[in-house]
Amino acid sequence: GQNIDQPTEMTATEGAIVQINCTYQTSGFNGLFWYQQHAGEAPTFLSYNVLDGLEEKGRFSSFLSRSKGYSYLLLKELQMKDSASYLCAPRGQGNLIFGKGTKLSVKP
């Protein structure tokens, strides 16, 4: 079957670092995406991993371990505007599968 597991909510302090974990099971694997979604808005693309390892992109980094079915999104130097839902979306043999997302609240 296909399944995605992420924490429902997380809270962190402005300026801190937070790691959002995602475990997944898919039929086949063709990469994993992370999206950011602010309340009431559509998702925006953050990162894409297809090989094992860490992809760094400014304040955001994403890690993938295909053998473990595991990924994480690392957010550094948190800002208030980073308060949003973060969606882990692996792509199996078909299309993207979205988890319910992790709602991150950044506090001053």
Next chain:
Amino acid sequence: GAVVSQHPSWVICKSGTSVKIECRSLDFQATTMFWYRQFPKQSLMLMATSNEGSKATYEQGVEKDKFLINHASLTLSTLTVTSAHPEDSSFYICSARPWETGGYEQYFGPGTRLTVT
């Protein structure tokens, strides 16, 4: 680059009427466009995948006669909700996969909030 627009942003319609939502890729050609629906505090649910010039592929449980999808060009796909009912009220989001990049990334439109009264 890679901008996707949707129109309208929000719409209120009466039960029994039909509503058409447009999705356009503004600065790239999209071989494939996707339509999602998202209820409050729920994940994005894929409704259908449309490829330019061919019939859409609907996900299990999505009524193709109710949600009509047309992908007439490489930059435009439309979703028509026919005979809308209050339970169809939701946030409808389209995304487009660029032809040029080989198709791994998807770019989302801003979404259309539909309220059926």
